[in-house]
Amino acid sequence: MDLRLSPEDERFRDEVRAWLETRLGGDFRDLRGTGGPGHEHEVVEGRMAWERELGAAGWIGLGWPAPSGRGASLWRQVIFQEEYARARAPGRLGHIGEHLLGATLAALGTPEQKERFLPPIARGEELWCQGSSEPGAGSDLAGVTTRADLAGDAWAIRGQKIWTSHAHLADYCFVLARTDPAERRHAGLSYLLVPMRQPGVTVRPIRNLTGSAEFCEVFFDGARAARENVVGAPGEGWKVAMATLAFERGASTLGQQIGFASELDAIVAAARARDADRDPEVCRRIADAWIGLRVMRAFALRVLSHGAQGELPPAGLGAKLYWSTWHRRLGELAMDVLGPDAEILRAPPCALAPLQETFLFSRADTIYAGSSEIQRNIIATRALGLPR
Amino acid sequence: MRFAFTDEQEEIRRQVRRAIADGGGVTAARRAMEDGAGIDRALWRRLGTELGLAGLAIPDVHGGAGLGWIEIVAVIEALGADLACVPFLSSACLATAAILEAGTPEQHAALLPAMARGASTATLAWLEASGDPSPDAIEATAHADPDGGFVLRGTKRFVLDGHSADLLLVAVRAEGGAVALHAVPAATPGVRRARLPTMDGTRAQAEIILEDVRVPASSRLGGGGWHPIARAIAKARVALAAEQVGGAQACLDFSVAYAKVRQQFGRPIGSFQAIQHTLADMFVQVETARSIAYHAAWEAEHAPDIEVTSAATAAYCADAFLACAADAIQVHGGIGFTWEHDAQLYFKRARAGRTLLGSTTAHRDTVARSLGLGLARAHTDGTR
Ligand SMILES: Cc1cc2nc3c(=O)[nH]c(=O)nc-3n(C[C@H](O)[C@H](O)[C@H](O)COP(=O)(O)OP(=O)(O)OC[C@H]3O[C@@H](n4cnc5c(N)ncnc54)[C@H](O)[C@@H]3O)c2cc1C
Numbered sequence: 169m170d171l172r173l174s175p176e177d178e179r180f181r182d183e184v185r186a187w188l189e190t191r192l193g194g195d196f197r198d199l200r201g202t203g204g205p206g207h208e209h210e211v212v213e214g215r216m217a218w219e220r221e222l223g224a225a226g227w228i229g230l231g232w233p234a235p236s237g238r239g240a241s242l243w244r245q246v247i248f249q250e251e252y253a254r255a256r257a258p259g260r261l262g263h264i265g266e267h268l269l270g271a272t273l274a275a276l277g278t279p280e281q282k283e284r285f286l287p288p289i290a291r292g293e294e295l296w297c298q299g300s301s302e303p304g305a306g307s308d309l310a311g312v313t314t315r316a317d318l319a320g321d322a323w324a325i326r327g328q329k330i331w332t333s334h335a336h337l338a339d340y341c342f343v344l345a346r347t348d349p350a351e352r353r354h355a356g357l358s359y360l361l362v363p364m365r366q367p368g369v370t371v372r373p374i375r376n377l378t379g380s381a382e383f384c385e386v387f388f389d390g391a392r393a394a395r396e397n398v399v400g401a402p403g404e405g406w407k408v409a410m411a412t413l414a415f416e417r418g419a420s421t422l423g424q425q426i427g428f429a430s431e432l433d434a435i436v437a438a439a440r441a442r443d444a445d446r447d448p449e450v451c452r453r454i455a456d457a458w459i460g461l462r463v464m465r466a467f468a469l470r471v472l473s474h475g476a477q478g479e480l481p482p483a484g485l486g487a488k489l490y491w492s493t494w495h496r497r498l499g500e501l502a503m504d505v506l507g508p509d510a511e512i513l514r515a516p517p518c519a520l521a522p523l524q525e526t527f528l529f530s531r532a533d534t535i536y537a538g539s540s541e542i543q544r545n546i547i548a549t550r551a552l553g554l555p556r
Numbered sequence: 557m558r559f560a561f562t563d564e565q566e567e568i569r570r571q572v573r574r575a576i577a578d579g580g581g582v583t584a585a586r587r588a589m590e591d592g593a594g595i596d597r598a599l600w601r602r603l604g605t606e607l608g609l610a611g612l613a614i615p616d617v618h619g620g621a622g623l624g625w626i627e628i629v630a631v632i633e634a635l636g637a638d639l640a641c642v643p644f645l646s647s648a649c650l651a652t653a654a655i656l657e658a659g660t661p662e663q664h665a666a667l668l669p670a671m672a673r674g675a676s677t678a679t680l681a682w683l684e685a686s687g688d689p690s691p692d693a694i695e696a697t698a699h700a701d702p703d704g705g706f707v708l709r710g711t712k713r714f715v716l717d718g719h720s721a722d723l724l725l726v727a728v729r730a731e732g733g734a735v736a737l738h739a740v741p742a743a744t745p746g747v748r749r750a751r752l753p754t755m756d757g758t759r760a761q762a763e764i765i766l767e768d769v770r771v772p773a774s775s776r777l778g779g780g781g782w783h784p785i786a787r788a789i790a791k792a793r794v795a796l797a798a799e800q801v802g803g804a805q806a807c808l809d810f811s812v813a814y815a816k817v818r819q820q821f822g823r824p825i826g827s828f829q830a831i832q833h834t835l836a837d838m839f840v841q842v843e844t845a846r847s848i849a850y851h852a853a854w855e856a857e858h859a860p861d862i863e864v865t866s867a868a869t870a871a872y873c874a875d876a877f878l879a880c881a882a883d884a885i886q887v888h889g890g891i892g893f894t895w896e897h898d899a900q901l902y903f904k905r906a907r908a909g910r911t912l913l914g915s916t917t918a919h920r921d922t923v924a925r926s927l928g929l930g931l932a933r934a935h936t937d938g939t940r
Pocket of ligand 1: 297298299300301302303305306307308330331332333334383532535536537538539540541542545
């Protein structure tokens with residue numbers, strides 16, 4: 169047992185920290201704390217410029233294997249995430265492109281696909297969205313009915329996606345669609361790379377319960393994707409989609425407790441400022457939240473040190489369920505600490521203070537990327553071997 | 557960075573598991589509980605003396621293995637899995653840490669070799685009738701004797717393995733109101749002790765009455781003070797937490813096994829989603845608790861101050877174990893509610909752990925205070 173980072177990794181941390189401090193002290197000063205869940209509509213132009221800044225410095229695609237990326241270890245990816253959150257750097261518009269599609273392509277794409285799609289992601293120029301869920305296929309993703317049919321050199325896509333985060337900003341979408349109507353369920357699906365800015369694509373933002381609109385309905389009506397832009401073999405899209413999901417739940421979330429820690433700091437400050445901590449019950453709940461952060465940190469270190477080869481160990485299956493449940497409880501605690509002020513908005517109709525945001529947005533954490541119920545199903549069957 | 561035990565540490569663990577299984581596993585713990593001894597002496601001979609667990613954390617110059625809290629945690633997790641009825645927590649963890657923290661080199665040399673051999677066990681007598689873990693609650697006294705020694709008076713309660721320990725480390729209020737620790741052989745005239753009947757029969761507690769107990773000046777460990785005692789208790793809390801991880805894992809394991817074979821409605825109950833989700837929640841509790849306990853073990857070896865870490869770890873693991881043990885009963889249905897089934901032993905062990913080395917509530921208050929919250933700050937009482 170040795171829980172120290174190597175001196176090289178510590179130096180890497182210093183390098184990341186110094187870079188962020190300089191850049192966020194200069195032209196990008198006003199971007200600190202912007203964006204992120206519930207704030208995706210904020211300063212989009214400025215945050216796009218920030219993405220390009222990150223890209224130019226080589227911070228995007230850290231974890232992708234060379235030559236597409238820098239092949240950084242899981243530790244360094246987490247260190248970067250931690251420092252990023254600590255610096256309150258802006259919410260990443262490029263998250264889906266880098267950590268979901270980019271990671272998937274780097275692992276499973278053809279050389280041509282990598283060459284075409286990874287560099288613009290790494291430069292912070294092209295944004296992506298994820299077209300998996302449909303009105304009739306959420307948890308049961310194998311039920312997608314969007315069709316893609318080969319017509320000459322291109323796939324023609326027809327169908328509807330929903331809850332597509334960033335679809336209104338994205339240049340591309342990775343779409344899970346049925347390409348073989350003779351097959352059922354997990355067979356006959358393909359994973360297509362589809363340009364968003366073309367005829368035949370209609371995007372309609374959906375307002376979520378926080379009042380902002382970050383996810384959308386996407387209608388495909390004969391939209392095109394080049395024949396070669398299928399990841400994996402046609403008909404083998406399920407495997408690719410599962411790989412993406414593993415990236416979505418994996419290392420890219422393991423550094424996020426730093427962001428959570430600053431939310432907890434705000435709760436501690438609020439409790440002190442309003443004497444809410446005279447109530448021992450409130451103190452104990454805050455203590456519990458703090459303990460939960462320690463748990464997440466230790467859990468992440470343990471899972472990562474076992475998963476340094478890329479495959480996360482069975483214990484890792486519990487990570488998403490744990491952090492999402494913790495975060496939801498944190499939001500509830502925040503409201504109780506604020507007392508009657510919890511109710512008062514910054515401005516009508518829905519300008520939320522940060523802790524109100526935490527409270528409301530954390531309700532989504534237990535739904536996306538596999539709901540808590542689905543996580544429990546996965547643990548039961550895969551980690552515990554229980555019968556279906 | 558390596559968040560795992562070494563091969564050598566895993567090997568010690570394997571040997572411990574084998575020795576416990578050879579000794580009868582949980583059945584042996586039940587026997588020790590039911591025959592009233594509250595200690596499985598045969599198993600302790602095997603583990604403590606032959607495998608060297610008694611002196612695991614005792615420096616080799618005093619005949620111990622010279623290892624530390626990482627090994628303590630590795631081993632005690634295995635003990636907890638089978639509820640081994642041995643004085644490992646009380647003697648090899650709590651008392652050993654107290655002597656190491658509080659004693660002088662001469663006292664180490666005088667007290668530790670017999671413990672390392674397994675020839676003598678020790679425990680810390682710290683709590684009193686109030687059960688309050690803070691030093692303020694200590695009322696037992698030590699008065700200087702004209703002949704140069706001390707006279708101890710008072711009553712200690714909830715003393716872990718206090719009925720069987722050979723050496724009692726008694727926390728008292730000394731001259732000037734400071735706290736001091738005295739090493740008192742249990743056979744000293746004036747020491748009366750009685751085992752307390754405990755709900756968790758697998759871990760004994762005792763009441764110890766000190767009636768004008770005369771002890772030499774050399775029985776006072778080091779220069780006195782609460783700090784070394786607090787540090788020993790904090791380290792023991794980390795050990796207890798790891799023991800609870802072992803217990804929680806056992807609850808999950810036997811519940812999963814049962815859910816796979818027990819049939820109702822023509823299918824294994826483990827195929828019902830309600831049962832699956834209960835077991836999945838247990839899994840998350842076990843894995844998270846294990847992570848924080850291992851992390852705390854490393855800190856116990858490397859961090860200058862572990863008070864908050866140990867409080868956080870103790871609170872989390874105690875809760876996790878109780879939740880798992882409670883769910884284990886539920887998953888078993890009627891059989892889980894019987895005296896005969898082991899689930900009750902884990903449930904009671906888990907309950908006891910929540911108040912053993914300070915309560916989970918007190919631990920949360922420690923964490924809250926470290927965040928600058930709470931009563932220490934809210935000094936007004938509302939009157940103006
Ligand atoms: C903020 C947010 C962002 C999102 N972003 C995207 C995105 O960018 N791209 C994308 O493709 N999707 C996205 N999603 C969609 C998300 O993946 C789905 O909402 C999720 O998979 C659940 O599907 P559903 O909404 O259809 O709910 P349903 O699947 O209908 O689930 C409803 C309820 O039933 C439960 N349930 C379903 N099946 C089972 C089962 N087998 N056992 C037990 N309980 C079950 C669920 O847990 C849930 O509680 C996003 C969702 C949110 C909230």
